[in-house]
Amino acid sequence: MNIEKGQFDIEPTAERPSYLMMSELEEVAERQGVALPEIIDAVRADWLSGLPSQEDLDKFPPEKRSEIVTKEELKKVCEAAGIQLPVSNPELSAEAANLGIDQNKWQDKNFQGKFRFHLSPGGIEGLQQGKNRELFFKLFGKKYEGREAEIVDTLKGYDLSIRPMNFSPAIANSEAIENFLPEVGQKFEDDPFGVQRREHLVLEEEDGKLIYLSTRKKEHGTYLAILRSVAYCSAGCSNCYRGHQTREIAKFKSINPDGSEQDVYFPSPTEQVERLVRRWNQEENPPEDILFSGGEPMDISIEEWQKIFETLKGAEHLKFLRICTGDLFLGEPFRVSDPKFLDLLKQWHEETGKPIKFATNLPHPAFITPEAVHAIMSLHKLGIGIEIQTQTPLEEGILCFQREIEQQIQQLGKEKLTDEELMEAWAPALAKSFKLLRELCVKIAMVSDRPYKFIHDMQKSVSVVYNTVLFSLLSEPHVGTTDSAVRPTSFAVFTPKLPNLNMDFHGLEYLAKVDGAYQDDEAEVKMQIPHAVGETLEYSEPKWQGINDKETLQRITDIKFWKKLRERVKELVEEN
Secondary structure (H helix, E strand, C coil): CCCCCCCCCCCCCCCCCHHHHHHHHHHHHHHHCCCHHHHHHHHHHHHHHCCCCHHHHHHCCHHHHCCCCCHHHHHHHHHHHCCCCCCCCHHHHHHHHHCCCCHHHHCCCCHHHHCCEEECCCCCCCHHHHHHHHHHHHHHCCCCCCCHHHHHHHHCCCCEEECHHHHCHHHHCCHHHHHHCCCCCCCCCCCCCCCCEHHHEEEEEECCEEEEEEECCCCCCCEEEECHHHCCCCCCCCCCCCCHHHHCCCCCEEECCCCCEEEEECCCHHHHHHHHHHHHCCCCCCCCEEEEECCCHHHCCHHHHHHHHHHHCCCCCCCEEEEEECCCCCCCHHHCCCHHHHHHHHHHHHHHCCCEEEEEECCCHHHCCHHHHHHHHHHHCCCCCCEEEEEEEECECCCECHHHHHHHHHHHCCCCCCHHHHHHHHHHHHHHHHHHHHHHHHHHHHHCCCCCEEEECCCCCCCHHHHHHHHHHHCCCCCCCCCHHHCCCEEEECCCCCCCEECCHHHHHHHHHCCCCEEECCCEEEEEEECCCCCEEEEEEECCCCCCCHHHHHHHCCHHHHHHHHHHHHHHHHHC
């Protein structure tokens, strides 16, 4: 097998554009009397069977054999970790191949993006997307039942994108699919991470234009370099922290302290890095780390990456670099496992001795697919100590189930709950979240490195109180285990003003006990949280009665109540 094979034989055309391919696959499913994910799995099974076997290794150059991941190795790792393997069905895969979707297309690094289920802004009511509109409601109608007109209105200004891999059964038949589905009337927070705030931007001015180089919140902090050519991301995460910047291809602007905006221009990725390196080498406290972000940095070409790596050799104080990517787990892992890209990583390390780390978005355990495991194994088999840092957003309906607490409280119909009622409202939702996060942490520890960080949803779909309680259950001591290898290192709140704020149970205690630190009114909760940099972080979120009102916070952080809550969650986890 040629592991670099996989170029398109059938390109999308005006008559048959890529965004109609999923609808055509659904027609195949209907003819065969199966569900759409089964078609996807049949193609994936062919891909898996086409990987090199142990016997095939002799066909590769001797120096490459140790770096090749065989299908036997991949199956062994996936089965040990409980990762769902695709199911073979020659009849289904043959019909899919007639549409231009076969195992060689599946493993092509561009395929998943080009042949995604796509409803572009304003397109849901267009005639050419009629098939996709029909399929959208067939697949996701239950979520929007009774609110069909409202979600159509939401989608008019929304860029819906679901890659083929994310229609696999493990994802499509679980909470994981919610990662791509917008809420009715969904609106994005304006720059919730602060990557556009003028005070954090590293800029150069040229010919009256502001040239973007990177974002850096504190003097010694990491440079976050957002590469121009990858400002758009096709992963389609509904609560993306970049909001409309990646989902609606909005123009990048500097947000000034007075609220006004200025256009910011991007040089090519190579020129961007060249300007940064020149700047670093003149700085008194240059960075030791650079984090390439986007959009999606893996979208840039191998040739461009080669130029970037070559330029970075001139950064005198750089100790390591990171690549922040959603591709590894969210539908295009083949970009990461591209042999040419792997060779580039290995060459960089051998020439410089400096390590490379990947920061990866992992929203749900179902996204730990065989394809992702294959890419991770390919990175590790290079033997250059590449670290995978998983970052997991804690979002409502995917890993968090705060709404179930709200519904339980509403059903009780009481202004004030007893401790027992409050506990029974909270514990089932926490247990459900805990089991999913525990599964994610264990699988990551088995196939990669330890889980790195949980991140509070910057679009505020769930309270920071709920997420901090959840993280505290997963930290020391664990409910169910004390194995430190599977604990996440931190739970962070990303804010526009300051670097990442790490929260834990003691942070909640501070808010509950310090006068003025926690205030709520009928609609909003406001917090004053001390930050490690020596400043106070101001944070606000919607008020949810029985979740984050001041009285509930004080009860949850009462040590006797907390102990009983932990024990009740443990009981529910062990029952199931």
